[in-house]
Amino acid sequence: MISKDEKQVEQKDIVSQNHEEDDVEEDDVVDDTPGAGGEPEETKKKKKKKKPKKKKAQQSDPPRVGLSKIFTNGVYPEGEIQPYKDDNAWRTTSEEKRYDERMAMEDPEITYQSIRRAAEVHRQVRQSARKHIRPGMTMTEVANLIEDGSRALVEENGLESGIGFPTGLSLNHCAAHYTPNAGDTNVLQSGDVLKIDIGVHVKGRIVDSAFTLNFEPTYDTLIEAVKAATDTGVRESGIDVRLGEIGGAIQETMESYEVEVNGKIYPVKSIENLSGHSIGLYQIHGGKSVQLVKNDDQTKMEEGEYFAIETFGSTGRGRVVESGECSHYAKIIDAPRVPLRLTSAKSLLKSISSNFGTLPFCRRYLDRVGETKYLLALNHLVQQGIVQDYPPLCDAKGSMTAQFEHTILLRPTVKEVISRGDDY
Structure with missing residues (x-):
């Protein structure tokens, strides 16, 4: 049985707990059963602090945040x-x-x-x-x-x-x-x-x-x-x-x-x-x-x-x-399968397919993926009807x-x- 003094202490604790509700989970347990689990006859409280919410990232200027x-x-x-x-x-x-x-x-x-x-x-x-x-x-x-x-x-x-x-x-x-x-x-x-x-x-x-x-x-x-x-x-x-x-x-x-x-x-x-x-x-x-x-x-x-x-x-x-x-090019979706006589053209086509697929690309993008001295090969792919060029x-x-x-x-x-x- 809980004494009057103990009840007053418990009520103060509950008031104090309500003031701290932002830091306590809603499912916190208050065990006030005397002798529960063989423990001493006293009020037991378990408090769990909320994990701080992750702040939403803010965009930079110029924008660089994914x-x-x-x-x-x-x-x-x-x-x-x-x-x-x-x-x-x-x-x-x-x-x-x-x-x-x-x-x-x-x-x-x-x-x-x-x-x-x-x-x-x-x-x-x-x-x-x-x-x-x-x-x-x-x-x-x-x-x-x-x-x-x-x-x-x-x-x-x-x-x-x-x-x-x-x-x-x-x-x-x-x-x-x-x-x-x-x-x-x-x-x-x-x-x-x-x-x-x-x-x-x-x-x-x-x-x-x-x-x-x-x-x-x-x-x-x-x-x-x-x-x-x-x-x-x-x-x-x-x-x-x-x-x-x-x-x-x-x-x-x-x-x-x-x-x-x-x-x-x-x-x-x-x-x-x-x-x-x-x-x-x-x-x-x-x-x-x-x-x-x-x-x-x-x-x-x-x-x-x-x-x-x-x-x-x-x-x-x-x-x-x-x-x-010309700067713009794109691999043709239904391009004919033709033999390429230039080894460099075969290599460039493989690079275009893996990096761009059928999306348009430009010479700067070829530079960016490490292609060099590719103009002859690129022009050959255009001549063979595999890549379409798009001049200004x-x-x-x-x-x-x-x-x-x-x-x-x-x-x-x-x-x-x-x-x-x-x-x-």
Whole structure:
């Protein structure tokens, strides 16, 4: 039997214990049974201190902290959700499509979290790029700033996760497919219009998104036009929508703008021979094209597909041609099996396959994995139809081009703009 004095002591202890609840586990045991287990007849308390919670890692500036250390539960931010329009509006509330959505979320082959992880890498890297890129930097410095961030945040791991394609840094009249090769001496100027096209992949799911930077206001309207055209393309896209109709909507928005340069008015033109595209697994161009002008393509977008809605505008002729030293390459997915007469070509192909698979690469990436004196072998692989080269694509000299791009996912119930961010 416990005396009155002992009860008072016990009550004080319980009050004291409540004040320390942050340091005590909820399942702590208080054994007040006299003589329990042959022990002395006194109150016994067992206290367990909580393990201190791990603090969530904070991103550095420039970003270099892997996202798994920040999103420790493996759940990454969802992109912007847009409901389907018109005949597909029913999908948002359809019980059948909601079921399809749940199944898609659980399917390891679809992996929404993989593409969202790649998209979050893209957002953080590009927002840092917008902050740090300034005239006076070499193009190699700009490329390294972006790619070092992408590799660190995605926690590059062979073909499991890494860079989706070489960082596009096309300047002025050059619209696409320029990245610096080793020894490039180009320096960013205050009057330049710089297209920054970044690719990130996780398990072969590629996020492809681009924006344009300028450092003085002359071409602000050009950039505004192209951004608006991309937003139009994203808005008009959807399951069962015909690709030719999207091209017409993009062109209408793009060509409603004009740019004044030194007192002269230039119409903004959609670049007619560039396009957006579907995205396949480890395949940046998945087979379907979204042209930037009205056309008769009756091909439809389909449920479950990924698309890069990519638009280019120009103050020039609105058509690009190949021009300049090539930097971009990719192994062709269905390349023919042909005998290679050069031993160096065989060795290089093995290196390309193991390091990049069918993902695009550039000469700097070959340098990085230790390849040397490879140009002859690389050109031989191109000539044999095993590797595709992608030279820079340029409009007329003196003109200016701009680019914006988003990756969208056509989910069963809604359209998710995977790469949307606060910046664009």
